[in-house]
Amino acid sequence: xxxxxxxxxxxxxxxxxxxxxxxxxxxxxxxxxxxxxxxxxxxxxxxxxxxxxxxxxxxxxxxxxxxxxxxxxxxxxxxxxxxxxxxxxxxxxxxxxxxxxxxxxxxxxxxxxxxxxxxxxxxxxxxxxxxxxxxxxxxxxxxxxxxxxxxxxxxxxxxxxxxxxxxxxxxxxxxxxxxxxxxxxxxxxxxxxxxxxxxxxxxxxxxxxxxxxxxxxxxxxxxxxxxxxxxxxxxxxxx
Numbered sequence: 001x002x003x004x005x006x007x008x009x010x011x012x013x014x015x016x017x018x019x020x021x022x023x024x025x026x027x028x029x030x031x032x033x034x035x036x037x038x039x040x041x042x043x044x045x046x047x048x049x050x051x052x053x054x055x056x057x058x059x060x061x062x063x064x065x066x067x068x069x070x071x072x073x074x075x076x077x078x079x080x081x082x083x084x085x086x087x088x089x090x091x092x093x094x095x096x097x098x099x100x101x102x103x104x105x106x107x108x109x110x111x112x113x114x115x116x117x118x119x120x121x122x123x124x125x126x127x128x129x130x131x132x133x134x135x136x137x138x139x140x141x142x143x144x145x146x147x148x149x150x151x152x153x154x155x156x157x158x159x160x161x162x163x164x165x166x167x168x169x170x171x172x173x174x175x176x177x178x179x180x181x182x183x184x185x186x187x188x189x190x191x192x193x194x195x196x197x198x199x200x201x202x203x204x205x206x207x208x209x210x211x212x213x214x215x216x217x218x219x220x221x222x223x224x225x226x227x228x229x230x231x232x233x234x235x236x237x238x239x
Contacts, residue, residue: 002138002216003145004043005209006036007179008105009233010052010098010149010201017075025228032224032235037109037147039237045114045145049137050081050106051208052098052149053201054120059096062118066091068100079103082116096120098149098201106147114145121204127192130204134211148209150202152176152232153195160230162199171198172225172232175206179236180222184210200232213238 013019014030040048065084070077081103084090095103099118106116119137121130138144152172155165162168171194178186187210195203224235 001142001144002212002218003045003143003239004040005146005148005213005218005238006040007148007150007206007209007234007236008033008036008102009151009235010101011151011231012070012073012097012101014101015070015075015077015104017077018070018073029224029226029233029235033105034109036223036235036237037105037111039239040145040147041111041113043145043239044143046143047141048111048114048116048145048147049119049140050099050102050116050147050149051119051121051137051205052096052102053123053205054096054098056122059120059122062093062095062099062120063091064115064117066093066095066118068095068097068103070100079107081106081118102147102149119208121208123201123204125204127188127190127207130207131188131211134208135214137208138212138216144212146209146212148205150205151200152202152234153198153200154231155198156227156232157230165198167194168198168232171195171200172227175200175202175232176222176225176234179206179234180220182213182218182220182238184213
């Protein structure tokens with residue numbers, strides 16, 4: 001059963017070594033994300049699953065000890081999702097970028113509260129499939145926590161990766177409201193086509209969260225919302 005969740009953005013720029021001189025611009029988001037992890041630890045889960053968007057070759061489960069690298073962003077930094085069970089070789093499949101950012105956050109927060117696994121979620125996964133995947137995650141242990149990585153639209157300004165789309169601000173506002181209110185129904189109803197057009201990579205992971213949270217009775221709190229670089233970022237904590 002899901003007992004807690006944290007929702008965080010997943011740009012590699014959240015990692016100071018990657019951001020370099022731009023690091024201070026995301027200090028508030030970074031600190032909010034670390035604060036949200038405190039809610040997960042306080043819930044004393046038996047299992048933590050980090051879920052985030054991934055390209056086709058990075059979808060599916062990632063066992064404890066899976067590693068990710070930021071070498072593709074010019075930084076010689078490797079992170080790991082917990083440790084593999086004793087006597088088990090470290091997994092070889094690399095984490096997608098979103099899960100690597102999640103692993104970095106957990107490392108920064110010195111996570112030791114529960115074993116950690118990962119789930120790469122295809123951005124094309126339909127809402128129904130996302131909801132079913134979330135329900136399956138919630139059934140993995142008696143007390144499950146989720147760290148859900150994902151960004152909102154990438155179309156908030158003319159300099160944004162997807163250029164300016166007038167629909168982006170409204171989409172992000174509704175998504176942030178739903179995340180802050182732990183509104184499972186609203187997250188479940190997010191428009192898949194619109195999210196795709198707005199390059200909102202968080203849509204599928206957020207709907208996985210919605211599936212996991214059905215019937216859990218969790219409340220939410222929005223800790224951060226902004227659109228630096230023209231991309232919508234939100235941090236929320238559910239407990």
